[in-house]
Amino acid sequence: MKIDSRHLEIISAIVDQGGLTEGAEALGKSQPSVSRTVAMLEARIGARLFEKNRRPLQPTDLCLALAVEGRKVLAANQTASSLVRRYIDGKSGVVRVGGTPFFMDGVISNMIAEFQRAFPDIRIEQSYAYAADLSRQLESKALDVAICPMDPNALPENLKFSALLDGRNVIACSPTHPLAGKPSLRLSEIANYPWIAPPVDSPLYQDLRSVLAGIGMTDFKVSFSGGSLASITNILARSDALTVLPYSVVFMLRRQQALAALPIRINHPQRSLGQMWSPLQNARPSVKRFRRFIDTEFSNLRTTIMKHEQNALWRR
Amino acid sequence: MKIDSRHLEIISAIVDQGGLTEGAEALGKSQPSVSRTVAMLEARIGARLFEKNRRPLQPTDLCLALAVEGRKVLAANQTASSLVRRYIDGKSGVVRVGGTPFFMDGVISNMIAEFQRAFPDIRIEQSYAYAADLSRQLESKALDVAICPMDPNALPENLKFSALLDGRNVIACSPTHPLAGKPSLRLSEIANYPWIAPPVDSPLYQDLRSVLAGIGMTDFKVSFSGGSLASITNILARSDALTVLPYSVVFMLRRQQALAALPIRINHPQRSLGQMWSPLQNARPSVKRFRRFIDTEFSNLRTTIMKHEQNALWRR
DNA sequence: CAATTTTCATAACGTAAAGGCATATAAGCT
DNA sequence: AGCTTATATGCCTTTACGTTATGAAAATTG
Numbered sequence: 001m002k003i004d005s006r007h008l009e010i011i012s013a014i015v016d017q018g019g020l021t022e023g024a025e026a027l028g029k030s031q032p033s034v035s036r037t038v039a040m041l042e043a044r045i046g047a048r049l050f051e052k053n054r055r056p057l058q059p060t061d062l063c064l065a066l067a068v069e070g071r072k073v074l075a076a077n078q079t080a081s082s083l084v085r086r087y088i089d090g091k092s093g094v095v096r097v098g099g100t101p102f103f104m105d106g107v108i109s110n111m112i113a114e115f116q117r118a119f120p121d122i123r124i125e126q127s128y129a130y131a132a133d134l135s136r137q138l139e140s141k142a143l144d145v146a147i148c149p150m151d152p153n154a155l156p157e158n159l160k161f162s163a164l165l166d167g168r169n170v171i172a173c174s175p176t177h178p179l180a181g182k183p184s185l186r187l188s189e190i191a192n193y194p195w196i197a198p199p200v201d202s203p204l205y206q207d208l209r210s211v212l213a214g215i216g217m218t219d220f221k222v223s224f225s226g227g228s229l230a231s232i233t234n235i236l237a238r239s240d241a242l243t244v245l246p247y248s249v250v251f252m253l254r255r256q257q258a259l260a261a262l263p264i265r266i267n268h269p270q271r272s273l274g275q276m277w278s279p280l281q282n283a284r285p286s287v288k289r290f291r292r293f294i295d296t297e298f299s300n301l302r303t304t305i306m307k308h309e310q311n312a313l314w315r316r
Numbered sequence: 317m318k319i320d321s322r323h324l325e326i327i328s329a330i331v332d333q334g335g336l337t338e339g340a341e342a343l344g345k346s347q348p349s350v351s352r353t354v355a356m357l358e359a360r361i362g363a364r365l366f367e368k369n370r371r372p373l374q375p376t377d378l379c380l381a382l383a384v385e386g387r388k389v390l391a392a393n394q395t396a397s398s399l400v401r402r403y404i405d406g407k408s409g410v411v412r413v414g415g416t417p418f419f420m421d422g423v424i425s426n427m428i429a430e431f432q433r434a435f436p437d438i439r440i441e442q443s444y445a446y447a448a449d450l451s452r453q454l455e456s457k458a459l460d461v462a463i464c465p466m467d468p469n470a471l472p473e474n475l476k477f478s479a480l481l482d483g484r485n486v487i488a489c490s491p492t493h494p495l496a497g498k499p500s501l502r503l504s505e506i507a508n509y510p511w512i513a514p515p516v517d518s519p520l521y522q523d524l525r526s527v528l529a530g531i532g533m534t535d536f537k538v539s540f541s542g543g544s545l546a547s548i549t550n551i552l553a554r555s556d557a558l559t560v561l562p563y564s565v566v567f568m569l570r571r572q573q574a575l576a577a578l579p580i581r582i583n584h585p586q587r588s589l590g591q592m593w594s595p596l597q598n599a600r601p602s603v604k605r606f607r608r609f610i611d612t613e614f615s616n617l618r619t620t621i622m623k624h625e626q627n628a629l630w631r632r
Numbered sequence: 633c634a635a636t637t638t639t640c641a642t643a644a645c646g647t648a649a650a651g652g653c654a655t656a657t658a659a660g661c662t
Numbered sequence: 663a664g665c666t667t668a669t670a671t672g673c674c675t676t677t678a679c680g681t682t683a684t685g686a687a688a689a690t691t692g
Contacts, residue, residue, distance in 0.1 A: 001404065002344075003396045005321035005389050020640060028318075033680055035641060040678080045400050047600065055639065055688045061410055061439070062403050069396040073321050076388035080319045083385070084361050087378050088317065094377055123377070284363065322650095336669060349651055351670060356649080371659045371668070 003066075005073050007041050010034055011049065012070025015059050092121035093286030098137060099147035101128045102204065103273060105229040106249030108147055111297045115290060122286045130203060135159055138278045144287040146276040147294070149203065149246070151269070160279050164298040167271035168247040169207050170261040174236045180260040187215045190262065194223035196232055196243040207269060208244040214267045233258045248273065251305060319382075321389050323357045326350055327365065328386025331375050408437035409602030414453060415463035417444045418520065419589060421545040422565030424463055427613045431606060438602045446519060447592075451475060454594045460603040463610070465519065465562070465587040476595050480614040483587030484563040485523050486577040490552045496576040503531045506578065510539035512548055512559040519585075524560040527582045549574045564589065567621060 014023035014034070024034040042049050049066070051058040059067065086092040099108055104126065112124055129137065134146035135156045149167040171190065173180055179189060195212075198204040205225075212220055223241050224232075232243060233253065244266075245259070253259040275291055277283065283291070330339035330350070340350040358365050365382070367374040375383065402408040415424055420442065428440055445453065450462035451472045465483040487506065489496055495505060511528075514520040521541075528536055539557050540548075548559060549569065560582075561575070569575040591607055593599065599607070 001397050001400045003393055003400060005325060005393050008392065008396055009321060021638090029679085030681065031640075032642080032682085033678095037679075039641075045404065047400070047403055053640090053687070057640080062399065062408075065399050066396050069392040069399070072392035073389050076324065076385040076392070077319055077321050080324055080382050080385040081317050083378065083381050084317045084319060084363070087363055088361065092378070337667090345650085346652055347669075348653080348671080353650070355670080369658070369669090373669085 001045060003045075004041075007037065008066060008070035008073045009077065010037055010070070011041075011063060012067040012074055014038070014050075014057065015064065015067040016071070019057055086121065088285055090122075090285030090287075090289035091119055093284055094123045094125060095284075095287050095290040096125045096127070096142070096144045097147065097290070098127045098129050098134050098143045098145075100130055100149065100203070102198070102202075102229045102246060102249050103147060103149070104128060106246070107252050107273075107301075108294075110252065111294060114297065115293050118293075119286075119289065122290070124290075130201065134276065138276060141278070141281050144277065144281075144283065145291055145294075147273070148276065149269075149271040149273050150276060151271045152274075153270075155276075158278060158280060159276055161274050161276045162295070163272035163274040164294070165248050165273040165302065166268075167273055168268045169204070169211060169244050169266060170247050170250055171211070171242055171264055171266060172236065172245040172250045172259050172261055173242050174239070175257050175260040176237070177240055177242075177260065179262055183263065185262055185264050187217075187264065190242060190264070191217060194221045194239070194241045196227075196235060196241045197222045197225035198232075198243075199226045203269075204244060204246075210269070211244050211266045215264070246273065248301070248305075251308075317361060319361075320357075323353065324382060324386035324389045325393065326353055326386070327357075327379060328383040328390055330354070330366075330373065331380065331383040332387070335373055402437065404601055406438075406601030406603075406605035407435055409600055410439045410441060410460075411600075411603050411606040412441045412443070412458070412460045413463065413606070414443045414445050414450050414459045414461075416446055416465065416519070418514070418518075418545045418562060418565050419463060419465070420444060422562070423568050423589075423617075424610075426568065427610060430613065431609050434609075435602075435605065438606070440606075446517065450592065454592060457594070457597050460593065460597075460599060461607055461610075462592040463589070464592065465585075465589050466592060467585070467587045468590075469586075471592075474594060474596060475592055477590050477592045478611070479588035479590040480610070481564050481589040481618065482584075483589055484584045485520075485527060485560050485582060486563050486566055487527070487558055487580055487582060488552065488561040488566045488575050488577055489558050490555070491573050491576040492553070493556055493558075493576065495578055499579065501578055501580050503533075503580070506558060506580070507533060510537045510555070510557045512543075512551060512557045513538045513541035514548075514559075515542045520560060520562075523585060526585070527560050530583045531580070562589070564617070564621075567624075 010023065010027060013027050014020055017023040017026050020035055020038070021031045024031040027034065038049060047062055048060050049063040050060060083092070097108075097112075112126070116122065116124065127143070129146075131146075131148050131150055134143065134148055137143040138146055138159055139156070147164075150161055152161055152163065155161050173193075179185060179193075195208070197208055212218070223239070224235055227235070229249065232245075235241060236243065237258065242262070247261070250259045250261045275294060277291065326339065326343060329342050330336055333339040333342050336351055336354070337347045340347040343350065354365060363378055364376050365379040366376060399408070413424075413428075428442070432438065432440065443459070445462075447462075447464045447466055450459065450464055453459040454462055454475055455472070463480075466477055468477055468479065471477050489509075491497075495501060495509075511524070513524055528534070539555070540551055543551070545565065548561075551557060552559065553574065558578070563577070566575045566577045591610060593607070
């Protein structure tokens, strides 16, 4: 004797509202519909649920027992509905975000922290990769959004990209570095310091080479390579080494006195930091919300940087 | 965003069974049906429930959360089904039984105790009344079954009656009464004892009068009247009073040494103890079960009485 | 106690969807 | 690559839900 769960809901609604009409209203149905459903259910199970021809509708003992179960169904249904609603509103779900290590660690992780403070029920699955891999993962739907520096002209087919910040790089060092804080520098002054190189498969490694070539340095001493942002800042802090890092990463870490930028203008690649995603895969609400969040966070970051530069507290 | 509870059940079944086919089987539905229901649900809420085109069907986070609620629905549904099944089988429910006080207290209450030991989830609503009232209550559906002495010829229209036991009365006294245990008695011997009369509105009161008239006693001393069976047995135990009681009541109480019957044959009314019910009101399963139970109990009682009489341990 | 109101039951009709079978399609295994 | 197995789809039938209109019975009110 299988019972339709909806019927249990109806029973409990009628019992709790104390009447067929009110019960129907609470369920958002018409009174005749509920009446008929009850009649059919009674016929099916072969038992009265309400005493016949009694005006304050009198539930049977069986009916009262079923109403108890109906309340459980109704409660489960309500939480399910709220789960779905939160999901649709983009307040719960998963976002699989990938990005280049230094950006993710230096810039995006702070934004993700903010995001999760606002939307604690959205789980972030973060991974590290470089542009080519990220594109592949986006296309194979293994990733919802990628955040990386990108030449908009080299954008793969089937992917969209929205720029967030200039891809400008700077020469970074410890704030306690002998050269830090000097108002201006000549290239010859940086020639003799050791260099920290990003992982060789990183685009930043190519940037480092081209930067140094651009300022006439074809030969340079690499004292360390391959670490993440955290190891690099730690090593920079305890040495006189220099490195090339994205401008925004250095900017974000200025507060913690972890990094300083040298006032040397270097040529930077034709790239922008931005979000990349696949328009073929229609994004989940949580992903949409995440992308919007990142957009506004970067919008804020841009104005902060602009003010900083106007205050001349931050020199190139 | 209202969710159909049945869909929650389906989701949990698929998740728990680890596949669409197995889930469908567990639900007793065909695989295509379940597949399409899931597809429609996904379309309606605008979210994937299972990763598309993955062979070990991979539930979404949202799906897993909904499956939790689905399990609650399924559980509630199962207990509801079992409630209904028990009700249909007559293993739960209510039986409203009415009867004449002495029979109920002396005979039926023991049977009800047995019944409730076998069917603890059937609630018995017992009430006391005499035949006329019982008939009325049966006809107004306020009672499911009545147990009372009845002249089958005087049975009201629309009611059925099935006899259980002869309506024979006996003269009862305390087992310690001076007359108790004597093999035979003359009427003159009982003339001088005081009498306990049943309530004046009771049929038994009329019986008492006619019995005494039948043995030539027109004048008798009533020392007590109006009590229930319990008070009467208590008073009998502590006095030399006599009374008239149904045979079966005295028989049932013989074990507790509460009553004895005098070996005087008295004329008894044209009545049988039996069950009365309304064939118009189709009985609930619990009521049917109760009636059947009473039938077999009385069947047993009849054979017990018969054996007793054959053993001559019980004399008239 | 008759009139009125309220509440439930029924009727008739249209529609959504669930159910089944047959079958196509795609994923994973050998 | 081919086979097996699991899921998706197409097509059709049936059930039951939804609506509005209306009838009937119980409770309330004057």
